[in-house]
Amino acid sequence: MTDYLTIAMPKGRIFREAVHLLLKADYQIPTEIENSRKLMIDVEREKLRFILAKPVDIPTYVEYGVADVGIAGKDVMLEEEREVHELLDLKISPCYIAVAGLPNTKINDVMPKVATKYPRLAAKYFREQGEQVEIIKLNGSIELAPIMGLAQRIVDIVSTGRTLKDNGLVEYDHIVNITSRLIVNPVKYRLQDNRINDMVVRLNQITQGV
Ligand code: PRP
Numbered sequence: 001m002t003d004y005l006t007i008a009m010p011k012g013r014i015f016r017e018a019v020h021l022l023l024k025a026d027y028q029i030p031t032e033i034e035n036s037r038k039l040m041i042d043v044e045r046e047k048l049r050f051i052l053a054k055p056v057d058i059p060t061y062v063e064y065g066v067a068d069v070g071i072a073g074k075d076v077m078l079e080e081e082r083e084v085h086e087l088l089d090l091k092i093s094p095c096y097i098a099v100a101g102l103p104n105t106k107i108n109d110v111m112p113k114v115a116t117k118y119p120r121l122a123a124k125y126f127r128e129q130g131e132q133v134e135i136i137k138l139n140g141s142i143e144l145a146p147i148m149g150l151a152q153r154i155v156d157i158v159s160t161g162r163t164l165k166d167n168g169l170v171e172y173d174h175i176v177n178i179t180s181r182l183i184v185n186p187v188k189y190r191l192q193d194n195r196i197n198d199m200v201v202r203l204n205q206i207t208q209g210v
Contacts, residue, residue, distance in 0.1 A: 004047050005195045008062055008070035010055035014180055017092040018071045025202040047195075058183070059084050065185045069196060074178045075157060079118045085189055087200050088182040091207045095159040097121065099173040101146045107131075112152045115145035122155035125175050143167040 009015055015034070022029055027046055041050045051067055059082035061067040070084075075097060077086065097118065115136045116122040126133045136151055143163050145151040153172065158164060164171065182203060184196060 004042065004049040005069070005193070005199075006049045006051060006067045008051050008053055008058045008067035008072075010058055010071060010073070010180075011052045012055065014055060014071065014073065014093045015052070018090070018180065021090060021092055021203065021206060024206045025199075027202075056080065062183050062185050065187060067185070068188045068193065069182060069184045069199065071180050072183050073180050074176070075118065075121070077181060077183070078176070079121050081120070083186060084183045085186050086181045087184050087189075087196075088203055088207065090180045090182055090203060092180045093159075094177070094179050095157050096177045097155060097175040098158045098171045099125075099153055099155055099175065100143075100158070100164055100169045100171050101153045102168065103170045105146075105152060107152055109152065113145075113150065114153045114155060115142055115151035116155040117142060117157075118155055121175075125155065143169055 009018055019029060019034055027048065029043055029046065029048070033041055033050065039052045041052070042048070043050070051061065053061055055073055056076050058070040058072040059076060059080045062070040062084045063082040071090065073093065111132055111134050113136055114122055114126065114133045115138050117138060117140070119135045119137045123135050136145070138145060142154045142156040145154055146169060147167060154169075155175065157178065158171065182200065189196065
């Protein structure tokens with residue numbers, strides 16, 4: 001079983017894009033994988049083992065070496081600061097992190113509240129702006145926070161912009177562009193596993209054309 005290359009894949013919206021990328025790179029992966037509820041899937045003919053985890057947990061599986069490589073959003077990388085190497089920008093799932101809030105609202109409070117899934121990233125941003133804020137960690141539906149008066153601002157992912165628009169929020173600042181990355185455990189990378197290098201070469205060829 002050890003001859004399998006284990007790849008940690010994010011469940012949810014990035015998964016489908018990541019599978020398509022691997023298919024384009026000529027990995028023979030059964031398309032049923034997209035609808036499976038299994039969390040560990042072996043693809044015998046490619047000697048690939050997929051583990052499906054929450055996007056935020058991908059760098060953790062890779063850092064601890066239970067996965068050799070993983071596909072993780074740059075947002076997660078910036079927030080988690082795990083001991084992993086970023087090998088390739090896969091250029092999939094493009095979006096950005098923004099500061100948003102209700103329109104025409106100034107932050108007047110001494111210590112305004114900012115709701116986010118990214119407490120470390122948000123704290124760093126406001127520190128760099130020289131603004132003191134109180135960070136409130138939420139795990140989803142971040143856009144509710146300004147509407148409900150829980151926070152004056154949010155720091156969150158914007159993809160199509162629909163969630164902001166549908167909830168009557170506007171952007172105040174663009175923090176950083178985000179795409180998904182191929183990441184690797186540093187020890188495994190140092191061992192020069194040919195399958196990892198081969199994956200980088202093949203995916204790189206595809207992403208160059210994206
Ligand atoms: C993400 C993000 C925004 C939304 C942005 O949430 O946190 O809420 O997508 O996408 P849009 O710009 O295309 O509308 P997600 O759907 O992951 O759900 P969550 O609220 O549970 O985090």
